[in-house]
Amino acid sequence: MANSISARKRVRQTDKRAAQNRDRRSRIRTVVKDVELAIARGNRADAEVAFKAMEPELMRGVTKGILKKNTASRKVSRLSAQVNSLK
Numbered sequence: 001m002a003n004s005i006s007a008r009k010r011v012r013q014t015d016k017r018a019a020q021n022r023d024r025r026s027r028i029r030t031v032v033k034d035v036e037l038a039i040a041r042g043n044r045a046d047a048e049v050a051f052k053a054m055e056p057e058l059m060r061g062v063t064k065g066i067l068k069k070n071t072a073s074r075k076v077s078r079l080s081a082q083v084n085s086l087k
Helices: 005-041 044-063 069-085
Strands: none
Touching: 005 044, 005 069, 044 069
């Protein structure tokens, strides 16, 4: 249990940041899943729209420290190749 004022504040900050990170991570997973579902359906138009929504979300995750840069770049590269392979 935090006893000092500053320790209580740190607990509040940690809880707030953990919630924000959880929300951001969830949003990233959702947009990636949307692209993967569009690819699985074979719908190029939907896949491109979902991909354009996904890429900035992933890069925002990198900026906020949710993902590592190479992880996001690898995900973008692989999904981009799959979208481009659709007819």
